[in-house]
Amino acid sequence: MREKETSGSVLRKRTLITRGSPQQVLVFGFALLVAVGTLLLCLPISIAEGHTLSFHNALFTATSAASVTGLVVVDTGTTFSYFGQAVLLLLIQAGGIGFMTLTTMIALMIGKKISFRERLVLKESLNQNSTEGIVRLIRKVILYSLVIEAAGTVLLALHWMEEMPPGKALYHGLFHAVSIFNNSGFDIIGGFAPYVGDFYFNVVSIVLIFLGSVGFIVLSDLIDYPKNRKLSLHSKVVLSFSGVLIAVGAVIIFIFEFTNAASTGALTVAEKLLSSLFQSTSLRSSGTSTLDIQSLRQATQFFMVIMMFIGASPGSTGGGIKVTTFAIMTAAFVTMVRGKQDVDLFRSRISKDLVYKAITVMFVGLFIVVSATIILSFSENQPFLTVLYETTSAFGTVGFSAGLTSQLTVFGKTVMILLMFAGRLGPFTIALALQSKAKKDLYRYPEGKIILG
Amino acid sequence: MREKETSGSVLRKRTLITRGSPQQVLVFGFALLVAVGTLLLCLPISIAEGHTLSFHNALFTATSAASVTGLVVVDTGTTFSYFGQAVLLLLIQAGGIGFMTLTTMIALMIGKKISFRERLVLKESLNQNSTEGIVRLIRKVILYSLVIEAAGTVLLALHWMEEMPPGKALYHGLFHAVSIFNNSGFDIIGGFAPYVGDFYFNVVSIVLIFLGSVGFIVLSDLIDYPKNRKLSLHSKVVLSFSGVLIAVGAVIIFIFEFTNAASTGALTVAEKLLSSLFQSTSLRSSGTSTLDIQSLRQATQFFMVIMMFIGASPGSTGGGIKVTTFAIMTAAFVTMVRGKQDVDLFRSRISKDLVYKAITVMFVGLFIVVSATIILSFSENQPFLTVLYETTSAFGTVGFSAGLTSQLTVFGKTVMILLMFAGRLGPFTIALALQSKAKKDLYRYPEGKIILG
Numbered sequence: 001m002r003e004k005e006t007s008g009s010v011l012r013k014r015t016l017i018t019r020g021s022p023q024q025v026l027v028f029g030f031a032l033l034v035a036v037g038t039l040l041l042c043l044p045i046s047i048a049e050g051h052t053l054s055f056h057n058a059l060f061t062a063t064s065a066a067s068v069t070g071l072v073v074v075d076t077g078t079t080f081s082y083f084g085q086a087v088l089l090l091l092i093q094a095g096g097i098g099f100m101t102l103t104t105m106i107a108l109m110i111g112k113k114i115s116f117r118e119r120l121v122l123k124e125s126l127n128q129n130s131t132e133g134i135v136r137l138i139r140k141v142i143l144y145s146l147v148i149e150a151a152g153t154v155l156l157a158l159h160w161m162e163e164m165p166p167g168k169a170l171y172h173g174l175f176h177a178v179s180i181f182n183n184s185g186f187d188i189i190g191g192f193a194p195y196v197g198d199f200y201f202n203v204v205s206i207v208l209i210f211l212g213s214v215g216f217i218v219l220s221d222l223i224d225y226p227k228n229r230k231l232s233l234h235s236k237v238v239l240s241f242s243g244v245l246i247a248v249g250a251v252i253i254f255i256f257e258f259t260n261a262a263s264t265g266a267l268t269v270a271e272k273l274l275s276s277l278f279q280s281t282s283l284r285s286s287g288t289s290t291l292d293i294q295s296l297r298q299a300t301q302f303f304m305v306i307m308m309f310i311g312a313s314p315g316s317t318g319g320g321i322k323v324t325t326f327a328i329m330t331a332a333f334v335t336m337v338r339g340k341q342d343v344d345l346f347r348s349r350i351s352k353d354l355v356y357k358a359i360t361v362m363f364v365g366l367f368i369v370v371s372a373t374i375i376l377s378f379s380e381n382q383p384f385l386t387v388l389y390e391t392t393s394a395f396g397t398v399g400f401s402a403g404l405t406s407q408l409t410v411f412g413k414t415v416m417i418l419l420m421f422a423g424r425l426g427p428f429t430i431a432l433a434l435q436s437k438a439k440k441d442l443y444r445y446p447e448g449k450i451i452l453g
Numbered sequence: 454m455r456e457k458e459t460s461g462s463v464l465r466k467r468t469l470i471t472r473g474s475p476q477q478v479l480v481f482g483f484a485l486l487v488a489v490g491t492l493l494l495c496l497p498i499s500i501a502e503g504h505t506l507s508f509h510n511a512l513f514t515a516t517s518a519a520s521v522t523g524l525v526v527v528d529t530g531t532t533f534s535y536f537g538q539a540v541l542l543l544l545i546q547a548g549g550i551g552f553m554t555l556t557t558m559i560a561l562m563i564g565k566k567i568s569f570r571e572r573l574v575l576k577e578s579l580n581q582n583s584t585e586g587i588v589r590l591i592r593k594v595i596l597y598s599l600v601i602e603a604a605g606t607v608l609l610a611l612h613w614m615e616e617m618p619p620g621k622a623l624y625h626g627l628f629h630a631v632s633i634f635n636n637s638g639f640d641i642i643g644g645f646a647p648y649v650g651d652f653y654f655n656v657v658s659i660v661l662i663f664l665g666s667v668g669f670i671v672l673s674d675l676i677d678y679p680k681n682r683k684l685s686l687h688s689k690v691v692l693s694f695s696g697v698l699i700a701v702g703a704v705i706i707f708i709f710e711f712t713n714a715a716s717t718g719a720l721t722v723a724e725k726l727l728s729s730l731f732q733s734t735s736l737r738s739s740g741t742s743t744l745d746i747q748s749l750r751q752a753t754q755f756f757m758v759i760m761m762f763i764g765a766s767p768g769s770t771g772g773g774i775k776v777t778t779f780a781i782m783t784a785a786f787v788t789m790v791r792g793k794q795d796v797d798l799f800r801s802r803i804s805k806d807l808v809y810k811a812i813t814v815m816f817v818g819l820f821i822v823v824s825a826t827i828i829l830s831f832s833e834n835q836p837f838l839t840v841l842y843e844t845t846s847a848f849g850t851v852g853f854s855a856g857l858t859s860q861l862t863v864f865g866k867t868v869m870i871l872l873m874f875a876g877r878l879g880p881f882t883i884a885l886a887l888q889s890k891a892k893k894d895l896y897r898y899p900e901g902k903i904i905l906g
């Protein structure tokens with residue numbers, strides 16, 4: 001009871017101070033984070049000796065870090081000092097776990113404004129007592145995130161100690177554990193290509209990426225699983241669809257690149273499998289790669305565009321239209337093919353409102369990616385697929401590059417900065433920001449028919 | 454009353470003979486048409502002197518004609534004799550008006566299996582007395598189609614008489630009036646590039662293309678408009694969304710190509726406007742072009758891909774996911790942004806079933822285009838956008854070529870043949886063919902929530 005009041009008053013105070021909707025707080029806070037990050041990166045103390053950084057590149061890097069995208073215009077490991085790298089790590093932590101906490105809070109807070117029946121549905125579907133206990137939930141997940149990051153740090157540092165001094169290995173372990181768990185795509189070792197066949201590194205990274213990309217609710221559900229022995233509907237949907245997407249992605253990459261000498265062609269079959277699985281896990285949000293994206297086949301790159309567009313889970317460190325949006329659209333498709341009336345997922349009915357929202361999220365996502373692709377097709381002198389790949393990667397805050405980012409004009413960089421910003425906010429938040437005050441429908445029009453096909 | 458019985462017994466007999474669903478009749482009839490066309494084109498009498506035609510190219514051409522696509526692997530004007538061109542014209546007529554009649558009949562026949570209330574909705578929304586009067590409706594629209602084609606023949610022949618002998622002008626007028634009204638994309642004069650600034654030709658063609666692409670129901674509605682003074686919901690949606698898409702397309706093409714010396718750059722502003730409007734009208738299905746598609750900018754080509762995917766109207770001579778599907782998705786987007794409960798179009802409520810069906814149609818369309826694009830990215834050694842352009846053009850039975858069709862491997866031609874076939878059937882018919890017997894929902898699952906963004 002005390003918990004509930006505390007949580008309530010904190011939320012009320014925050015809203016009073018900013019006099020804005022939660023979405024506006026999100027946009028404003030995110031912009032502030034990028035601004036502070038840019039200023040800090042512009043300080044001489046952030047730059048390694050013998051290097052320089054333009055304001056535009058500082059802004060690009062800060063946005064890329066705060067949006068946990070990982071597209072880079074300068075090499076992170078050599079351009080930045082330890083101080084600069086620490087700034088990046090804080091931006092990644094704030095933009096990853098911090099943002100993830102905030103968006104989940106907003107999603108759960110919706111429970112405050114809805115009817116009692118809907119609140120029950122929300123409680124049942126998310127295993128959460130709606131706004132009650134939000135503060136406790138958040139405290140718990142931040143704690144566990146830090147524990148996962150700490151474990152990752154140790155596991156990676158132990159591995160790197162074999163090839164570098166302990167202090168450096170620990171630093172590398174810390175940087176990359178935080179970077180990989182937050183799906184940031186940043187690294188300070190010039191890429192992970194040398195680790196393409198390293199089983200230990202691959203497995204640790206896959207687990208870190210996966211835990212970061214499933215999102216807050218699922219993480220909390222997984223943590224409580226040994227106690228509760230049940231998963232929420234939301235977690236079931238996220239875990240099953242993510243699992244299928246990862247498996248399909250791994251198989252496709254494995255087959256498509258099997259004979260490509262420039263990528264996995266020269267590897268053993270076991271290494272091919274490992275790198276395909278790693279790439280597929282990393283694909284929908286992380287951006288950590290052991291392969292050279294530019295050398296992948298066109299068909300593989302196009303397939304990756306689709307997966308990057310789908311993206312990770314809501315309230316996670318990842319972007320895209322989200323795996324739940326994809327799940328609902330798939331379920332609507334199955335509904336029609338099976339000749340049923342209701343859209344069902346795991347023996348739960350998905351309301352038509354949620355389906356319409358999924359359409360909206362997809363629409364907003366498509367509009368952003370298509371517009372940016374058309375604009376950059378004009379401004380940057382590059383093949384179409386290279387442009388499409390990069391815009392989708394930025395929108396999905398993935399960070400894989402097919403070669404455009406390193407060649408961007410100043411105008412092109414500006415478009416990409418806006419894309420990463422919009423991508424981290426996500427199409428749902430953007431759609432909500434577009435939304436006018438919900439009006440109660442006072443009347444219904446009579447039903448009308450249109451022919452479809 | 455007599456009319457009703459006649460119509461009913463005709464339909465019952467057809468179903469008895471084939472012992473199949475209307476969709477299966479459609480697929481079988483279409484396949485038969487392609488087969489007969491291929492055999493006829495393989496006859497020596499079909500080929501012009503000094504030319505040859507492989508079986509594969511005959512199959513490709515017959516499919517392209519019967520599906521009113523217009524992608525060509527040989528030059529129609531020089532390769533085929535008058536007999537061969539007559540075969541093509543009959544294939545185009547059967548695949549255009551014939552197929553359009555059949556699909557509309559199926560859409561209206563749905564009225565036979567549904568409840569009285571739903572039948573009333575259908576009647577009101579389509580201005581049609583459901584299955585009653587179907588035969589009369591079809592007789593009327595075929596008659597008017599032939600009248601439009603005859604008028605087009607005269608108008609075009611008169612124009613061509615200025616530059617060729619009357620007999621040849623009349624033949625050219627007939628071939629192109631039928632070809633353009635059916636949105637077939639075929640021509641026997643080696644392309645319409647010389648007519649890019651020809652105001653008369655452009656206006657006549659735009660009217661023919663538009664009337665052919667709006668579909669049966671709208672055509673019938675337009676014909677009855679002077680008498681009824683009202684349009685059905687279906688017609689309102691088709692006409693308004695087609696109008697907006699044509700206008701937006703014209704503006705985008707006008708702007709994007711303004712300074713492109715290889716396309717409209719050298720034209721006067723009036724000619725630029727005219728060719729942009731022509732191209733935009735032709736874009737979503739016709740495939741008749743006064744510009745060289747290959748010389749258009751990447752951004753323009755990508756924009757065209759989206760428009761070709763959306764396509765023309767249901768029950769028309771065009772393809773794509775259909776403008777009504779796009780309209781419903783747009784309306785669902787607007788619903789959510791306005792914070793409303795129902796999807797409305799022109800003061801009519803669109804049922805959730807129809808919205809789910811629209812999602813299904815889009816899903817099937819995306820799946821077909823994406824799969825074909827990935828396959829042809831492997832088999833054909835071409836830039837990605839060239840492949841994507843061609844697969845979308847074939848799926849939308851548009852017929853514009855960015856250069857791939859003339860370079861296709863035999864395997865690639867096979868994929869394109871299947872694409873044109875599937876494109877003419879349309880994603881809705883394919884989705885219906887996938888559908889299992891509609892089961893009455895005997896239970897509903899409790900509602901569940903998932904987080905989207």
Ligand SMILES: [K+]
Nearest residue numbers: 069185286398
């Ligand atoms: K990333």
Ligand SMILES: [K+]
Nearest residue numbers: 522638739851
């Ligand atoms: K066509």
